[in-house]
Amino acid sequence: DIQMTQSPSSLSASVGDRVTITCRPSQSIRNYLNWYQQKPGKAPNLLIYAASSLQSGVPSRFSGSGSGTEFTLTISSLQPEDFATYYCQQSHTTPPWTFGQGTKVEIK
């Protein structure tokens, strides 16, 4: 199975900060990498698919990049509603599809 490692596991940031989260799969997954945001008590919400495509309705301050074995999610200017946990997920080859362990973004 492909293991997904996110870093950092948590971070503290202020409104307006630029935030970057990294996801590293244990083997190349081409661009089959998706990012989700989850707020407490809620279902995850798709932000980015295929490494860099912005899901409809998601603010443009979110962006994704990377391919192969290193990917990043960037929030260009952190907003109050962005404090949440973020997960990467790979969909390369047949299942099992795996998620990263999550990155919790907290208020500094």
Add this chain to the structure above:
Amino acid sequence: QVQLVESGGGLVKPGGSLRLSCAASGFTFSDDYMNWIRQAPGKGLEWISYISSSGSTIYYADSVKGRFTISRDNAKNSLYLQMNSLRAEDTAVYYCARERCSGGICHRVLGGYFDLWGRGTLVTVSS
């Protein structure tokens, strides 16, 4: 509107069974691949099962293989998860999720993403 609604969760004893349902509305359910994903309390997300649009292709995570069965009834716009031989470690919120691919409906297994999720249903396995 476009939505997924899970039901069937609850408290069950170890070794017991439960059947989860996921009702789809607002889209052509029979076109879409569907998945079950779970989240143990305070933990991350774990994909557990996939079913193709026709039901002909199914996958399971090793953690549930042989105990859980995914199925769907396209005439009823519904997805199911039959869970047998439940263990304490199966305690989690269970989400159903629609899978889509770049360009819309998926036509192959790889490369998808979960674009629509239900609110989840809590399964607690405890004596």
